[in-house]
Amino acid sequence: MSTVLVIGAGGVSSVCVHKMAMNKHIFTDIHLASRTRSKCDAIAASVKQRTGVDVATYEIDAEEVPAMVNLIRKVKPSLVVNLALPYQDLPIMDACLEAGVDYLDTANYEPKDEAKFEYKWQWAYHDRFKEAGLMALLGSGFDPGVTSVFTMWLKKHRLKSIRQLDILDCNGGDHGQAFATNFNPEINIREVTAPARHWENGEWVETPAMTTRTQFDFEAVGTKAAYMMYHEELESITKFNPEIERARFWMTFGDEYIKHLTVLQNVGMTRIDPVKYQGKEIIPLQFLAAVLPKPETLGETTKGNTNIGVIATGEAIDGSGEKTFYINNICSHEAAYEETGNQAVSYTTGVPAMIGAAMMVSGQWRGEGVFNMEEMDPDPFMEMLNAHGLPWQVKELSGPVDF
Structure with missing residues (x-):
């Protein structure tokens, strides 16, 4: 029983939100936000047609931390699922810390001005998430994930x-x-x-x-x-x-x-x-x-x-x-x-994002701080893949x- 807020409205987000709607017993209330609300509305319409589940949509600039905090406080999710661009990982993590909510993503942070992606920037958030009693799960896609x-x-x-x-x-x-x-x-x-x-x-x-x-x-x-x-x-x-x-x-x-x-x-x-x-x-x-x-x-x-x-x-x-x-x-x-x-490239990332979220909201994967997939018990995740x-x-x- 959980409310989730998904950020981003590309193919991966579409798959993830569809799969969340197909698991209404886990994700009881689904919210979707991106810079272009019409993309969210298109996903929500497809989800409604295919599953009968309603998805609430919003317009948000994920790099604007105060606006993100306001949206999180309005929605009151137990988890924010970041399926936006890797440049936006850190501001979304900042917003989650300020609003007091868990965080999940599928790809690690990289600066806009340098094609260099590594975990050091996000690992540096570990103590802050731990002190706040929150969990951040990194890289819950296919590869990584x-x-x-x-x-x-x-x-x-x-x-x-x-x-x-x-x-x-x-x-x-x-x-x-x-x-x-x-x-x-x-x-x-x-x-x-x-x-x-x-x-x-x-x-x-x-x-x-x-x-x-x-x-x-x-x-x-x-x-x-x-x-x-x-x-x-x-x-x-x-x-x-x-x-x-x-x-x-x-x-x-x-x-x-x-x-x-x-x-x-x-x-x-x-x-x-x-x-x-x-x-x-x-x-x-x-x-x-x-x-x-x-x-x-x-x-x-x-x-x-x-x-x-x-x-x-x-x-x-x-x-x-x-x-x-x-x-x-x-x-x-x-x-x-x-x-x-x-298509399957979006599917193979969006399904693991849904499963990682399910692991967190169900309490099967828990911790305080910033975690990678390797630190979690693989068995329940592997069962959900099947x-x-x-x-x-x-x-x-x-x-x-x-x-």
């Missing part, structure tokens, strides 16, 4: 310790567009064009973006080229599993995506510093994001599957020596669209995967 939970489930049930870890994110969907991103274009391109980093022998190793490539045969998708890049769960997974010798993150990209992105970089359209145009300052990447197809519009045309998982090698719990396990989820773009009106559209499978491999 489910991949972290997958890792900890393996460590609880299969491996005493983990020596090597590889996270593999494959989107095998085809949306029919020449170039489009499956989540916020600005965030997507900032991630992809940032230098790659992986964890090896106690330190971060940095390599140029999109230069380390491998091939992997993904079930229900096929063999795809995967590129090593940095992703935030590498930071939290290695922090809470210090025995890991090597941890890497891989994401698949098609040749057309790489070709278009290379051209856009070469002509300066991925820049995040302001440039003068007709007497006004604009950010090229923000302008590019404005002209690209909106991710939430891709659901109807996207066909195929996603396949996201973790391969971990380490000492087996049963004392049988070193073993390798692969745990993953396969999600259909068509099935995701049929259920929520959104029950709410993201079933997982685990299998033992013959040995470590050598990329």
Whole structure:
């Protein structure tokens, strides 16, 4: 029995709010706010049509802390679910502290003027949340989020310790567009064009973006080229599993995506510093994001599957020596669209956001302070994945995967 306030009205928010409405026994009162209220109203109308549940909507600038505080006090939620942009994490956390309410997000903070995302800014809030008796849960999406939970489930049930870890994110969907991103274009391109980093022998190793490539045969998708890049769960997974010798993150990209992105970089359209145009300052990447197809519009045309998982090698719990396990989820773009009106990339983030929120409001995950997914018991979360559209499978491999 809980009231929740969701901030943001993109595809992930749409999925999360739809799934909350489908679990009315957990989320009894759902409120949705974003900078553009019409987007909230469209989500609310879809939710009403599909589930019969009413969602209250509001207009809010999430970076305006006093306005956020006023909205939180008006709604009186037990939890604020931040599905806005990563730039807005800190002001929303500030508002939650002032209003005295728990906080959840799916992506860690990054400054607007630097493509650098890490947890230090949010971890610095730990003492303030603890002193206030509040809980903040970071990164309850798929990656980060489910991949972290997958890792900890393996460590609880299969491996005493983990020596090597590889996270593999494959989107095998085809949306029919020449170039489009499956989540916020600005965030997507900032991630992809940032230098790659992986964890090896106690330190971060940095390599140029999109230069380390491998091939992997993904079930229900096929063999795809995967590129090593940095992703935030590498930071939290290695922090809470210090025995890991090597941890890497891989994401698949098609040749057309790489070709278009290379051209856009070469002509300066991925820049995040302001440039003068007709007497006004604009950010090229923000302008590019404005002209690209909106991710939430891709659901109807996207066909195929996603396949996201973790391969971990380490000492087996049963004392049988070193073993390798692969745990993953396969999600259909068509099935995701049929259920929520959104494609699978939004679905695979929005469902875990709902589950993380359910863990908190039900009291299954509790604490005072700022927490990452790795610090929580993976079992109830894993059970809800199976029950709410993201079933997982685990299998033992013959040995470590050598990329």
